[in-house]
Amino acid sequence: MRPLLSLAALAGLPVLAAAQPIAITAARVFDGAGRFLPNATVVVEGRHVRSVGALPAGFRGTRIALGDVTLMPGLIDTHSHLAWYFNKQGRLHQGNDGDTPTESMLAIAGNAWTTLRAGVTTIQSPGSPEDKELRDAIHRGWIAGPRVLTSLGSLSETAGTPDQIRERVRTFKSRGADLIKVFASKSIRDGGAATMTLEQVQAACDEAHRQGLRALVHAHSAEAMNLVSRAKCDQIEHGMLSDQAALDLAAANNVYLDPQCSLVIDNYLQNRAKFEGIGNYNEEGFAAMRNSEAARIGTIRNAVRTKGLKMVFGTDAVAGAHGRNAEELVCRVQRGGQPVADALVSAQSLAAESMRLADSLGTVKAGMLADLIAVPGDVRRDITALLRVRFVMKDGVVYRNDP
């Protein structure tokens, strides 16, 4: 039995299928919306949470006693690139680098499993073509991974006139995109200045809305962020070079902000040799990333204090960063000054709301999908507990339950 179990775990197969109700007891449950409940039991039946609170009298089913942990909703990373991986030569994978399409897909499936094991049960990818097969394979249960929403690709200032941009948006929709990704500024490695006109950004976001999709817009400089807010797009990605007026304008327009505190930049610097020499991963690019520290931490600190600003969790995880997603939340609390409960909410109920999935994900209550994770001890006392996830359930299936 033992080797079989290990093989199942290696393959990412569920190690406990939910044939009967499961009662999970924990020293504390965080509901994903701001409340901690001491000594609570979450009963899961099929894919859904049935009750939260005391163990129902006469309960018959499987019991999982997690003990001194914080049980909470699975993390929702609104910006993750599962298709990015290091190839057989240990370099960032690019087309025609000798990896076969099968090897690439296996590497991507590995990233999905690594991400799920780290407690991230839903991701949003902005976005690669491979995401479509990945999303559908996970949905069918072929492989284990987080729920995936994807833009399948992106558009930028080179997409042309407003009419041509609208056409591109409709094409993404027809290919099966769940959202639209727009680049309205340069990369942080190239200074982050605005690249699109207001008319272009408006065309992209308005057409996305007409198609029933949300639009996430990459924008670093305050000027680029303001274009996104004025165009009434849904979410600003990065905003590393923000100013207070840009944060206020985003709040006033109900535009979510998805800033990055540490992980994406730390990972590039730690794995520099694996990226160096590709595109703008050069001397100036790495210097710009290193020098972004004060600005990006400043964005978080100011965003925390900006009234009405909805700051969601998104790591921009690329090759090397998968499974380390929670480092971003540790930075938010330790360096960005965000209260622990707010940081968790940004990765749970608020992230679900931003993805229009709040009626099924992001909170622990009866009727919600059973995406639950547990970390040791009381996360309010030690945010780094998020780096030591020991229990993962998604859709009512246990994928991790460390002794």
Ligand SMILES: [Zn+2]
């Ligand atoms: Zn990205």
